[in-house]
Amino acid sequence: MALQHGVTHLVLSAFGCGAYRNPPQHxxxxxxxxxxxxxxxxxxxxxxxIYNDANAMRRGDGGNVEPFEKEFGIKASVFKEQ
Incomplete structure (x- = not known):
């Protein structure tokens, strides 16, 4: 759908990895x-x-951000909530 509308930049998230506890690695x-x-x-x-909420950090596996860094071979820019 994004391509059909000429979108060139896409913003995604770690869908379902917080409260729904989908494994962020997967x-x-x-x-x-x-x-x-x-x-x-x-x-x-x-x-x-990607938001490292309390649910993500409870797992003790680096939250939601780290698995995406590893999978895509990048270092995330992290912004801390004030």
Missing amino acids: VAQLFKQVLMQEYDGKFSQVIFA
Whole structure:
């Protein structure tokens, strides 16, 4: 749908990884697989806006951000809530 409307920049999140407790490692893998196989080169920029809420940090596995960093091989820009 985004491509049909001429969207060139995409903002995504770690959908379902907070309160719903979907494993962020798996969600990151799925995003990478779909983005690389079906949308490689289709968007100028893809940004993940990920929130490390209390539910994410309780797991003790680095929250939601770290698995996305590892899967995509990047270092996230982190903004702390004030």
